[in-house]
Amino acid sequence: MSEDRRLMVLRAIVQDYVQTSEPVGSKALVERHHLGVSAATVRNDMALLEEEGLIHAPHTSAGRVPTDAGYRVFVDRLSAIKPLGPGERRAISQFLQGAVDLDDVVDRTVRLLASLTRQVAVVQYPSLSRSTVRHVELVPLGSTHLMVVLIVNTGRVEQRVVDTGRVLVGAEGEALVASMRTRVNEVAAGVPFTVAATRLRRLVDEPDGSAGADDDRAALQAVVSALGDALVEEREERVVLAGQANLARSVADFPRTIGPILEALEEHVTLLRLLGQLGDDPDLVSVRIGSENPVSGLQTTSLVSVGYGSGSERVASLGVLGPTRMDYPTTMASVRAVARYVSEILDENQAT
Numbered sequence: 453m454s455e456d457r458r459l460m461v462l463r464a465i466v467q468d469y470v471q472t473s474e475p476v477g478s479k480a481l482v483e484r485h486h487l488g489v490s491a492a493t494v495r496n497d498m499a500l501l502e503e504e505g506l507i508h509a510p511h512t513s514a515g516r517v518p519t520d521a522g523y524r525v526f527v528d529r530l531s532a533i534k535p536l537g538p539g540e541r542r543a544i545s546q547f548l549q550g551a552v553d554l555d556d557v558v559d560r561t562v563r564l565l566a567s568l569t570r571q572v573a574v575v576q577y578p579s580l581s582r583s584t585v586r587h588v589e590l591v592p593l594g595s596t597h598l599m600v601v602l603i604v605n606t607g608r609v610e611q612r613v614v615d616t617g618r619v620l621v622g623a624e625g626e627a628l629v630a631s632m633r634t635r636v637n638e639v640a641a642g643v644p645f646t647v648a649a650t651r652l653r654r655l656v657d658e659p660d661g662s663a664g665a666d667d668d669r670a671a672l673q674a675v676v677s678a679l680g681d682a683l684v685e686e687r688e689e690r691v692v693l694a695g696q697a698n699l700a701r702s703v704a705d706f707p708r709t710i711g712p713i714l715e716a717l718e719e720h721v722t723l724l725r726l727l728g729q730l731g732d733d734p735d736l737v738s739v740r741i742g743s744e745n746p747v748s749g750l751q752t753t754s755l756v757s758v759g760y761g762s763g764s765e766r767v768a769s770l771g772v773l774g775p776t777r778m779d780y781p782t783t784m785a786s787v788r789a790v791a792r793y794v795s796e797i798l799d800e801n802q803a804t
Contacts, residue, residue, distance in 0.1 A: 457487070457489065457493075457497060458497045458500055458501055459525070459529060460485075460487060461481065461487065461494055461497045461498060461501065462501055462506055462507070462518070462522055462525060462526060463526060463529070464476075464481050464484070464485045464487070465481070465498075465501075465507060465516060465517070465518060465522075466518050466522065466523065466526045468480065468481070468484065469517050469518060469777060470777055470778065470779050473704065473705070473777060474515065475509070475510055475511075475514075475515025475516055475517050476515050476516055476517070477514050477515040477516075478491045478492075478494040478495045478498060479491055480515075481494050482494055498516055501516075501522070502516065504521075505519055505521050505522075506518065506519055506521055506522035506525055507519060507522050518776075520741050520742035520743050520744065520776060523741045523742070523754070523776055523780070524741050524744070526780065527739050527741070527780050527784075530780070530781060530784075533737065533781065533784050533785050533788060534781055534782075534785055535785060535789070536785050536786065536789050540568075540786075540789070541789060544564065544568075544789055544790055544793050545793055547560060547564050548560055548561065548564065548790075548793050548794065548797060549797070551797065553607060553608075553609065554577075554578070554606060554607040554608045554609075557607070557794060557797055558575050558577060558692055559692065561573075561575050561770060561790060561794055562574070562575040562692045562693065562694040562695075562770075563694050564790060565694070565695075565770065565771075565772055565786070565787065565790055566694040566695025566698065566772070567695075568786045568790070569695075569772045569774070569782075569783050569786050569787070570695070570698050570701065570774075571695060571698055571772040571773060571774035571778070571783065572693060572694070572695045572696050572698060572699060572717065572772060572773045572774060573693065573694045573695050573770075573771075573772050574691055574692075574693055574723055574727065574755075574757075574770065574771055574772065574773060575691065575692050575768075575770040576689065576690070576691050576724065576727050576768040576769045576770060577689070577690040577691070577692070577768060578604075578606040578608065578761075578767040578768045578798075583604050583605055583606050583608075583644070583645060583767055584604070584605045584642060584643055584644050584645065584648075585602065585603075585604060585605075585640045585641055585642065585643060585644075585645055585648045586603045586604055586605045586641065586642075587603045587637060587641055588600065588601065588602055588603070588633070588636045588637055588640055588641070588679065589601040589603065589633070590629050590632060590633045590636075590675065592620045592621075592625070592626075592629055593613060595619055595620060595621050596615055596616050596617060596618060596619060596620060597613055597614065597615050597616070597620075598613070598614055598616055598620065598629070598671075598674075598675065599611055599612070599613050600612045600613075600614060600675055600678040600679060600682075602679060602682050604645070605798070606767055606798050607797070607798060610682040612678035612679075612681060612682060614674040614675060614677070614678045615674065616670070616671035616674045616675070617667070617670055617671065617674070618667045618668065618670065618671040620671075628668055628671065632671065632672055632675055635655060635672070636652065636655070636675065636676075636679075639651035639652060639654075639655055640652060640679075648679075649679070649680060652676045652679060652680070653676065653680075655672065655676065656669065656672055656673050656676050689724045689728075690720070691720050691723050691724055691727070693717060693723075695772075696714065696717065698774070699713060699714070699774075702774065702775040702777070705752070705775035705776070705777050706752050706775065707752065712748070712749035713749055713750060713752070713753060715749055716747050716748075716749030716750050717773075722747050726740070726745070726746075726747070726755060726757075727757055727768075727769040727770075727771065728769070736758065736759075737756065737757070737758045737784045737787060737788050738755075738756070738757050738758065738771075739754065739755070739756050739780065739784065740754060740755045740757075741754045741776055742754065742776045750773070752775065752776065753773050753774060753775060753776065754773070754774060754775070754776045754778050754780075755771055755772075755773045756771050756772055756773075756778075756780070756783050756784055756787050757769050757770065757771025757772075757787065758770065758771065758787050758788050758791045759791065760791040760792075760794045760795045760798070761795055761798065767798070770787065770790065770791055770794070771787055772786075772787060
C-alpha cells in the first residue's frame with residue numbers, strides 16, 4: 453500500500469505544480485488532496501520519492517517539484533487518456549470540416565492545436581513516400597500541351613503542364629490522351645507512389661507497334677517525367693508550426709532562456725526526425741519528456757505527438773511541444789482527438 457500511496461503523492465505533486473508553478477509542500481498536499489494520512493507520513497513518502505529521483509527541491513524551499521523521471525512515472529501510470537467533452541469534440545470537428553484541401557487541413561490543424569493546448573503545435577505534411585496514388589488525370593491544353601494532375605489518397609493534388617511535342621487535337625489526339633490516361637492509371641492508381649514510379653518508367657519502355665509510336669512514346673515520356681518531378685518534390689518532408697509565442701507564457705519554466713528552443717524549432721529536419729521516430733500505431737500517443745529528447749535545445753521541453761493517416765496506415769505525425777510542467781492528460785487527449793479528426797478527413801477524401 454505504501455508504494456500505491458507514494459504514487460498518489462507523486463500524482464498530487466505533479467497536478468499541483470502544473471497548476472500553480474510553485475514547489476509543493478506536505479502541508480499543502482494534505483489540505484488539497486484526500487490522501488487519508490498525516491502530514492508526517494506524506495513527508496516520509498516525499499523523502500522516498502526524492503531518493504528515487506522522482507522529485508527534488510529546486511532551492512531552499514521546503515516544497516518539491518517533479519523531475520523528468522517523475523513526470524515519466526506520472527504519464528506511464530495514466531490508466532487511460534480521458535476523452536474530450538462533447539463540446540470540445542464538436543468544436544474540433546466543425547473547425548476542421550471546413551477545410552477545402554490538404555494545405556487548408558494542415559493549416560487549420562496546426563492553428564487549432566496551438567489554440568487548444570496553448571503550446572507550440574507541429575504538424576507534418578503527409579509525404580508521398582507513405583501515400584498512394586488515387587488517380588492521374590490528363591487535361592489537354594492547346595494543341596500539344598497537357599496538364600498532368602496527380603491526385604493522392606491524402607487529398608493532395610499536384611499539377612504539372614508539359615509539352616508533349618505531339619498534336620493532341622482531333623480524334624487521333626483525343627484517342628492518344630485517353631490511351632495514356634488509361635495506361636498510366638492501370639499501373640499507378642491504388643499503389644504506393646514509389647511503386648507507381650517504377651511501374652511508370654517501365655511503361656515507357658513497353659513496345660508499341662502502332663503508327664507514330666515514337667511520337668506517342670515521347671508524349672508518354674513527358675507525362676511520366678512530370679509525375680516523377682511531382683514525386684521528388686513531394687517526398688521532401690515538411691512540417692508546419694504555430695504558437696511559438698506561447699513559449700513566452702512559460703519563460704519561467706526554462707532555466708536559462710527560450711533561445712535554444714526557438715533555434716531548435718527552426719531546424720525542421722530535427723523535428724521531422726523526432727516525429728518520424730513514432731511507431732506505426734496511429735492511435736498511440738508518444739510523450740518525450742525533458743532529457744528524453746535527443747536534441748539539446750529541446751531538453752527542457754516535452755513533446756506530445758501521435759500519428760495520423762488514412763485507414764490503419766500512419767502517413768504523418770502531429771503534436772505539441774511545451775515545458776515539462778505540462779498538463780499531460782489534457783494535452784494528450786487534445787492531440788489524439790485532433791489526429792483522429794484529421795484521419796477521418798483523409799478517409800473521406802479517399803472515399804470520394
